[in-house]
Amino acid sequence: MARRTGRRPGRPDTRAAILAAARAAFAERGFDAASIRTIATAAAVDPALVHHYFGTKEELFRATVAIPIDPAELLPAVLAAGPDGVGERLVRTFLTIWDSPVGTAGLALLRSAVNNEWTARLLREFLVTQVLRRVVEHLDVDPAERALRGALVASQLAGLIMTRYVIRIDPIATADPEHLVTAIGPTVQRYLTGDLTG
Amino acid sequence: MARRTGRRPGRPDTRAAILAAARAAFAERGFDAASIRTIATAAAVDPALVHHYFGTKEELFRATVAIPIDPAELLPAVLAAGPDGVGERLVRTFLTIWDSPVGTAGLALLRSAVNNEWTARLLREFLVTQVLRRVVEHLDVDPAERALRGALVASQLAGLIMTRYVIRIDPIATADPEHLVTAIGPTVQRYLTGDLTG
DNA sequence: GTCTATACGTGGATAGAC
DNA sequence: GTCTATCCACGTATAGAC
Numbered sequence: 001m002a003r004r005t006g007r008r009p010g011r012p013d014t015r016a017a018i019l020a021a022a023r024a025a026f027a028e029r030g031f032d033a034a035s036i037r038t039i040a041t042a043a044a045v046d047p048a049l050v051h052h053y054f055g056t057k058e059e060l061f062r063a064t065v066a067i068p069i070d071p072a073e074l075l076p077a078v079l080a081a082g083p084d085g086v087g088e089r090l091v092r093t094f095l096t097i098w099d100s101p102v103g104t105a106g107l108a109l110l111r112s113a114v115n116n117e118w119t120a121r122l123l124r125e126f127l128v129t130q131v132l133r134r135v136v137e138h139l140d141v142d143p144a145e146r147a148l149r150g151a152l153v154a155s156q157l158a159g160l161i162m163t164r165y166v167i168r169i170d171p172i173a174t175a176d177p178e179h180l181v182t183a184i185g186p187t188v189q190r191y192l193t194g195d196l197t198g
Numbered sequence: 199m200a201r202r203t204g205r206r207p208g209r210p211d212t213r214a215a216i217l218a219a220a221r222a223a224f225a226e227r228g229f230d231a232a233s234i235r236t237i238a239t240a241a242a243v244d245p246a247l248v249h250h251y252f253g254t255k256e257e258l259f260r261a262t263v264a265i266p267i268d269p270a271e272l273l274p275a276v277l278a279a280g281p282d283g284v285g286e287r288l289v290r291t292f293l294t295i296w297d298s299p300v301g302t303a304g305l306a307l308l309r310s311a312v313n314n315e316w317t318a319r320l321l322r323e324f325l326v327t328q329v330l331r332r333v334v335e336h337l338d339v340d341p342a343e344r345a346l347r348g349a350l351v352a353s354q355l356a357g358l359i360m361t362r363y364v365i366r367i368d369p370i371a372t373a374d375p376e377h378l379v380t381a382i383g384p385t386v387q388r389y390l391t392g393d394l395t396g
Numbered sequence: 397g398t399c400t401a402t403a404c405g406t407g408g409a410t411a412g413a414c
Numbered sequence: 415g416t417c418t419a420t421c422c423a424c425g426t427a428t429a430g431a432c
Contacts, residue, residue, distance in 0.1 A: 029313055030312065030313040032230065032231055032313070033230055033313050033314075110312075111312055111313060113364070113365060114228065114308075114309055114312040114313070114364055115227055115228040115230070115231045115309060115312070115313055116231075120364070120365060120366075123365060124365050124366065124367060127365070127367065128367065132367075147368065147369055148369050148370075148373075148381070151361060151367045151368065151369060151370040152370070152381055152382070154357070154361055154365075154367055154370075155354070155357040155358050155360070155361040155362075155367075155370060155382070156353070156354055156357050156385070157357065158356075158357040158360040158361055158365070159352070159353040159354050159355065159356040159357020159358070159360065160353050160357070162353070162356040162357065162360060163349060163352055163353040163356055164353075166311070166312055166318070167311060167318060167321060167322050167325070167352075167356070168318075168322065169322060169325065169326065169330075169349045169352050169353075170345065170349065171345055171346050171349060172346075172349040172350070172352075172353060175346075182394070182395060182396065183346070183350060183389075183394045184350070184353070186388070186396075187354070187385045187388070187389075190384070190385070191381075191385075196380070196381045197380060198380065198384075
């Protein structure tokens with residue numbers, strides 16, 4: 001305690017302030033366009049401190065997007081309830097994450113992946129091995145179709161992110177999450193368990 | 199290997215060479231990351247010539263993405279055949295464009311839109327006013343739903359672009375177009391004419 | 397028309413003072 | 415720990431020589 005009067009004790013948590021500013025900057029502008037100087041200004045610290053705490057820009061980036069959620073523990077609950085309505089549940093879970101502060105990390109990764117090969121690779125591998133594979137692996141479908149089904153789900157969810165957060169096309173950009181769940185859930189459901197040949 | 203080729207009339211078409219290199223660079227890296235120097239090198243000309251022919255970088259960009267296709271004359275054929283199978287036809291037309299050299303211009307616009315506000319706005323307005331509006335305006339649905347249906351179509355198609363060309367998730371990245379038409383067409387069809395409440 | 401040279405700005409990174 | 419000062423690379427853009 002004893003913190004109340006007198007001097008500012010320097011800074012309570014410079015590191016956290018930098019991290020928060022970095023997350024916002026990367027999410028808003030992507031890896032290349034976000035600058036350490038801007039991040040430092042936003043965090044009200046000196047640019048040199050950013051290097052002091054995090055090393056290079058790339059290390060800072062990895063710290064900001066260090067996956068704050070673990071699909072391995074999140075997905076089972078979504079999938080366990082069985083194939084019925086799994087599409088809706090996936091979209092709902094997805095939107096809950098992306099509408100939360102945690103989503104900014106994902107947005108940073110996505111924005112960076114578009115213009116930067118190594119972040120694109122980071123994102124692709126995370127999606128394929130950590131998310132898509134888990135989603136389709138216990139499905140009662142032809143195993144040869146699983147990769148395609150996973151990719152199709154990714155395509156719809158990636159497009160949702162793009163239209164809601166990046167290009168911002170109304171009314172998707174401003175829609176209530178549940179509204180989107182009922183509109184898009186069936187699409188995901190079909191990609192997972194439906195007939196893809198017609 | 200010497201670069202002879204006999205005839206060397208200075209340069210047959212410097213302007214076109216620059217434009218082609220610029221399109222490729224913008225498509226691959228986006229507006230901010232693509233540099234005039236790189237473009238000039240790729241076109242085997244001096245950087246100063248780029249300015250000489252096109253003025254600023256922004257003007258060069260606009261020249262490269264000057265929409266080479268006109269939805270106003272392309273869409274009627276797709277829509278005229280009636281609501282049945284319009285989803286498949288849309289996806290097919292879409293993929294034909296994006297798999298062609300013309301698609302590079304679109305990719306340049308998309309990649310740039312992600313990290314650059316004014317190109318995002320350019321893309322959004324083109325999509326909403328030139329494409330989506332036309333697609334939904336003659337649909338036999340509740341007019342209040344048209345914007346949502348258009349946005350949903352955009353979400354699926356944007357996601358298709360992202361997974362096929364940007365993040366490159368297999369097998370979508372390498373799939374035969376017709377394969378994707380049968381898989382994704384029904385989704386677009388439902389967004390356009392189906393029941394969105396369940 | 398084409399290239400050289402350069403002005404001017406931005407951004408990552410580091411050394412060293414306090 | 416925090417900041418000042420600085421180095422260096424790169425990018426846009428322009429002026430002017432050939």
